[in-house]
Amino acid sequence: MAQEDVFKKLVSHCKEYGFVFPSSEIYDGLAAVYDYGQMGVELKNNIKRYWWDSMTLLNDNIVGIDSAVFMHPTIWKASGHVDAFNDPLIDNRDSKKRYRADVLIEDAIAKIEEKIDKEVEKARKRFGENFDEKMYRETNPRVLEYTQKRDALHERFAAAMSEMNLEELRQIIIDQEIVCPISGTKNWTDVRQFNLMFSTDMGSTADGAMKVYLRPETAQGIFVNFLNVQKTGRMRIPFGIAQIGKAFRNEIVARQFIFRMREFEQMEMQFFVRPGEEMTWFNHWKEFRLRWHKALGLGDHKYRYHDHEKLAHYANAATDIEFEMPFGFKEVEGIHSRTDFDLSQHEKFSGKKIQYFDPELNKSYTPYVIETSIGVDRMFLSVLAAAYKEEVLENGETRVVLQLPAALAPIKVAVMPLVRKDGLPEKANEIINSLKFDYRCQYDEKDSIGKRYRRQDAIGTPFCITVDHQTLEDNTVTLRERDSMEQHRVSISELHALIGEKVSFRTLLQKIVNE
Numbered sequence: 063m064a065q066e067d068v069f070k071k072l073v074s075h076c077k078e079y080g081f082v083f084p085s086s087e088i089y090d091g092l093a094a095v096y097d098y099g100q101m102g103v104e105l106k107n108n109i110k111r112y113w114w115d116s117m118t119l120l121n122d123n124i125v126g127i128d129s130a131v132f133m134h135p136t137i138w139k140a141s142g143h144v145d146a147f148n149d150p151l152i153d154n155r156d157s158k159k160r161y162r163a164d165v166l167i168e169d170a171i172a173k174i175e176e177k178i179d180k181e182v183e184k185a186r187k188r189f190g191e192n193f194d195e196k197m198y199r200e201t202n203p204r205v206l207e208y209t210q211k212r213d214a215l216h217e218r219f220a221a222a223m224s225e226m227n228l229e230e231l232r233q234i235i236i237d238q239e240i241v242c243p244i245s246g247t248k249n250w251t252d253v254r255q256f257n258l259m260f261s262t263d264m265g266s267t268a269d270g271a272m273k274v275y276l277r278p279e280t281a282q283g284i285f286v287n288f289l290n291v292q293k294t295g296r297m298r299i300p301f302g303i304a305q306i307g308k309a310f311r312n313e314i315v316a317r318q319f320i321f322r323m324r325e326f327e328q329m330e331m332q333f334f335v336r337p338g339e340e341m342t343w344f345n346h347w348k349e350f351r352l353r354w355h356k357a358l359g360l361g362d363h364k365y366r367y368h369d370h371e372k373l374a375h376y377a378n379a380a381t382d383i384e385f386e387m388p389f390g391f392k393e394v395e396g397i398h399s400r401t402d403f404d405l406s407q408h409e410k411f412s413g414k415k416i417q418y419f420d421p422e423l424n425k426s427y428t429p430y431v432i433e434t435s436i437g438v439d440r441m442f443l444s445v446l447a448a449a450y451k452e453e454v455l456e457n458g459e460t461r462v463v464l465q466l467p468a469a470l471a472p473i474k475v476a477v478m479p480l481v482r483k484d485g486l487p488e489k490a491n492e493i494i495n496s497l498k499f500d501y502r503c504q505y506d507e508k509d510s511i512g513k514r515y516r517r518q519d520a521i522g523t524p525f526c527i528t529v530d531h532q533t534l535e536d537n538t539v540t541l542r543e544r545d546s547m548e549q550h551r552v553s554i555s556e557l558h559a560l561i562g563e564k565v566s567f568r569t570l571l572q573k574i575v576n577e
């Protein structure tokens with residue numbers, strides 16, 4: 063099945079089974095804003111717990127905070143967001159639609175890449191087993207022509223972006239003859255800068271309201287609390303502060319479902335280190351974060367690093383962890399070495415000294431920072447995309463199964479009486495009452511057992527327990543495992559341990575440490 067179709071199916075599966083709903087749906091929705099349903103919120107909470115525990119339990123020098131969404135507006139001046147958190151926008155005069163100029167050009171580059179891939183695929187079919195892809199890419203005249211065109215365009219685009227040369231961005235769009243997907247015309251306006259921060263007014267207008275921003279990242283809440291946490295927690299460098307919270311960006315190109323949203327959630331950790339030691343810690347966090355991803359078992363080949371060649375003015379190293387989404391490898395997490403930029407800026411703008419006295423070195427300095435920043439929603443999408451499977455069974459039937467990492471699954475155990483009588487429902491509820499303190503359980507007595515299994519497969523429940531007449535005699539049940547669909551007769555007294563071994567966060571966290 064084409065990846066595009068897989069993605070469409072995933073989106074409708076999310077809606078059908080209560081994972082993700084479009085926001086304000088009965089009012090026709092609100093673009094790039096989504097609500098998490100009864101299953102989605104559990105999966106999301108489990109992702110957050112996995113991240114939080116990996117930071118604050120596995121690292122005794124990392125503590126958490128929960129700072130406010132609203133912050134003093136000068137914070138965003140100091141951080142550079144007021145002046146530089148912009149996207150270059152262009153309008154089509156005929157359709158009146160607005161686009162990100164950089165995305166239009168990126169799409170044009172992607173189209174050339176598609177042409178190259180098509181040529182390569184055609185040749186692969188023609189030459190069969192003897193096909194040497196590398197040689198073909200290096201020698202075929204048509205592929206070479208496309209490759210040169212792509213590289214030249216990419217170079218011109220990268221230069222225009224690094225200088226934020228808006229005229230040049232427009233000229234590239236004109237020269238490439240890029241048309242508006244709606245009107246089909248090339249009737250473009252100039253390119254303008256558009257700030258991505260949402261703002262609102264705080265306080266009564268009579269007193270003079272203050273313009274405040276909805277935070278576009280959670281990181282600044284950590285920086286401005288650096289001294290509070292360091293002093294009250296008696297933290298010694300190196301140490302980290304972790305935070306999970308909402309962030310808001312007025313994204314113009316909002317597409318690919320929950321990949322790019324206007325309201326989303328971030329899990330960020332700022333790790334404060336001695337100046338000069340930042341590269342050691344950058345490499346440490348780069349490696350730790352990839353282990354965190356891989357421990358989920360979604361497939362090691364689905365991840366790759368993308369090291370940034372062009373760095374933001376405050377960074378001296380940066381890399382993305384990309385995940386293979388149905389629409390290609392995309393950034394899920396960023397790891398940045400942010401130097402002392404943020405703390406120094408807040409010192410400058412607040413007029414308060416923000417330094418750390420290092421007792422070992424017997425001197426004060428502004429700490430350097432390594433940041434790990436991951437979007438909860440993007441992580442959610444990557445987990446679901448990897449977990450979604452359509453399988454043809456031995457009897458020819460198909461099943462849709464979410465092969466979620468067991469610790470992240472919304473429901474851990476479904477308990478099903480074979481029939482709705484003879485005391486089986488009561489026995490099933492007895493089992494739920496013994497498990498529910500540790501595992502989220504669901505009771506299901508409707509339809510055939512086969513249909514009930516399919517329903518649980520579709521929401522990724524790792525275990526189903528069937529209670530039958532034999533259970534009443536010998537206190538055993540059938541335990542059915544989601545992925546293998548194997549069934550075993552086990553004693554009720556064994557259930558707690560058997561389930562725990564598979565679904566506990568402990569198993570997952572141990573993998574990070576032991577890998």
Ligand code: GAP
Binds near residue numbers: 313324326393436
């Ligand atoms: N404090 C650094 C920072 O915010 P970023 O690369 O802009 O860096 C970090 O964002 C992560 O937040 C991204 O890797 C992505 O997972 C997530 N993210 C950013 N913008 C997003 C959006 N509009 N919708 C969903 N997730 C987003």
